[in-house]
Amino acid sequence: MSTLMTAVSDGFPVFGQALLNAFILLATSCVLSTILGASLCVVDICAHRSVGLLVRTYSWLAQTTPPLILLFLAFYGSTMMGRAISPMTAAIIAFVFFATAYYFEIFRASYEGVPRGQFEAARALGIPPLPFATGVVVPQVIRIAAGPFVGRTTVLFKETSLASAISVSEIMSTASAYIYSGASPLLMVAIAGGIYAVINIALIALEKQLTRKAAAA
Amino acid sequence: MSAPEIHIRPRPRSWPQRPDPGIAVELRDLHLSYGAHDILKGIDLAVREGTTTALVGPSGSGKTTLLRCVNYLATPVAGEVWVDGELVGREERGGRLYPASERVLRGHRRRTGMVFQRFNLFANLSALANVAFAPVSAGLCSRAEAQERASALLARVGLSHRENALPSQLSGGQQQRVAIARALAMQPKVMLFDEATSALDPELSREVLAVMQELAKAGMTMLVVTHETGFARTVADDIVFMEAGRIVSQGSPETMFSDDAPERVQSFFRCRPQTGSASRK
Numbered sequence: 001m002s003t004l005m006t007a008v009s010d011g012f013p014v015f016g017q018a019l020l021n022a023f024i025l026l027a028t029s030c031v032l033s034t035i036l037g038a039s040l041c042v043v044d045i046c047a048h049r050s051v052g053l054l055v056r057t058y059s060w061l062a063q064t065t066p067p068l069i070l071l072f073l074a075f076y077g078s079t080m081m082g083r084a085i086s087p088m089t090a091a092i093i094a095f096v097f098f099a100t101a102y103y104f105e106i107f108r109a110s111y112e113g114v115p116r117g118q119f120e121a122a123r124a125l126g127i128p129p130l131p132f133a134t135g136v137v138v139p140q141v142i143r144i145a146a147g148p149f150v151g152r153t154t155v156l157f158k159e160t161s162l163a164s165a166i167s168v169s170e171i172m173s174t175a176s177a178y179i180y181s182g183a184s185p186l187l188m189v190a191i192a193g194g195i196y197a198v199i200n201i202a203l204i205a206l207e208k209q210l211t212r213k214a215a216a217a
Numbered sequence: 218m219s220a221p222e223i224h225i226r227p228r229p230r231s232w233p234q235r236p237d238p239g240i241a242v243e244l245r246d247l248h249l250s251y252g253a254h255d256i257l258k259g260i261d262l263a264v265r266e267g268t269t270t271a272l273v274g275p276s277g278s279g280k281t282t283l284l285r286c287v288n289y290l291a292t293p294v295a296g297e298v299w300v301d302g303e304l305v306g307r308e309e310r311g312g313r314l315y316p317a318s319e320r321v322l323r324g325h326r327r328r329t330g331m332v333f334q335r336f337n338l339f340a341n342l343s344a345l346a347n348v349a350f351a352p353v354s355a356g357l358c359s360r361a362e363a364q365e366r367a368s369a370l371l372a373r374v375g376l377s378h379r380e381n382a383l384p385s386q387l388s389g390g391q392q393q394r395v396a397i398a399r400a401l402a403m404q405p406k407v408m409l410f411d412e413a414t415s416a417l418d419p420e421l422s423r424e425v426l427a428v429m430q431e432l433a434k435a436g437m438t439m440l441v442v443t444h445e446t447g448f449a450r451t452v453a454d455d456i457v458f459m460e461a462g463r464i465v466s467q468g469s470p471e472t473m474f475s476d477d478a479p480e481r482v483q484s485f486f487r488c489r490p491q492t493g494s495a496s497r498k
Contacts, residue, residue: 117335120333120337121337125400127350127351
């Protein structure tokens with residue numbers, strides 16, 4: 001018991017920094033990917049079909065490439081091109097690259113989920129596109145997307161552990177460092193797992209609340 | 218520097234002629250096809266102001282498509298659509314007629330109000346907001362004015378007590394009455410009803426038909442696609458029978474429901490129950 005307490009008390013500041021890094025990676029990727037995913041969704045809806053095809057090709061590519069490969073490409077690729085970037089920056093680039101595709105698909109599917117009859121009603125009433133989009137479509141897209149969005153974000157948080165592969169100091173890499181320096185592997189994995197579990201339970205609770213709200217509306 | 222001389226090209230002889238006064242909707246030689254499939258094959262129809270015209274006929278005869286051509290939700294390949302003395306779907310530039318831009322088309326569409334079979338209310342807005350949304354978005358009035366008018370319109374369709382309800386909290390009949398109020402909020406010259414009671418059970422249909430009848434009494438010009446033969450018989454001023462993309466027969470309810478009507482019309486009405494009946498307006 002005393003070993004556990006010592007490990008927790010000694011490890012807390014280090015795990016705190018790791019958790020902060022994971023949060024920075026998650027928050028930055030999430031915010032940028034949401035903006036980019038929503039923008040691509042607008043482009044896909046409004047632009048010419050050929051542009052839409054480009055967007056969908058990117059989305060397919062980003063979703064089918066393993067995140068680890070993207071991380072290596074961003075980190076080692078930048079070094080090979082003579083423009084070395086920090087592991088954190090490389091991780092953010094890789095995460096934004098694939099998370100944007102997932103968020104784009106969520107927004108696109110949510111847009112498709114808005115009943116078409118409402119679009120026809122807006123045309124029949126002579127409502128201009130912008131007020132219709134902001135007043136009717138976007139609120140419904142947000143409502144439909146809320147559940148899948150939070151769900152994907154919990155997965156994204158778990159995926160931050162992959163950033164340890166390019167030496168970003170996050171939760172898993174910190175646990176590994178303790179294990180290599182002689183700490184109990186089971187204990188370290190349990191601590192790291194516990195941190196992920198607590199954060200994800202909070203996110204899932206948020207998802208459930210949003211889904212319940214959407215169902216009630 | 219003198220102002221450039223402006224040459225006004227004389228309008229060609231074939232320039233479309235405005236309908237006679239008193240005609241709210243006029244369709245001239247209207248054709249519409251999807252690929253090789255002809256849906257409308259030369260429709261000519263005039264609807265007088267303040268009258269109700271019922272479009273009846275078997276499924277697939279082109280009734281809904283015809284209605285959708287009136288507000289250009291469906292674009293005819295040939296022919297003219299006139300609503301309230303204005304040529305719909307075209308705009309004049311430099312003495313020539315061109316297909317109307319979306320902006321101009323929006324103006325044309327505001328002259329007609331359309332009520333759909335599946336209501337199509339904006340799911341995220343309350344009944345009041347549904348009715349007030351279009352006038353505010355189109356910049357026709359302030360939010361306060363629109364809400365005041367929306368409130369009055371909801372009272373007119375008997376839904377004052379449901380102003381704050383979302384569409385999902387309303388019955389089908391109530392949703393359709395909100396949809397009617399929403400269409401009326403744009404102060405249209407003509408109301409188009411596309412099988413407005415088809416998705417409702419007889420009891421809910423009655424409340425919608427009562428609102429439509431009240432509108433007819435108030436002198437609103439209405440073009441109604443309906444399977445409610447009772448409504449067509451008692452409320453409509455004219456009945457238009459369509460089949461295979463053409464108007465087969467047209468006349469007053471008295472004529473169309475008499476033995477003088479064409480055999481095809483008689484056999485059609487014989488097969489249908491007398492639903493949606495109401496007292497003669």
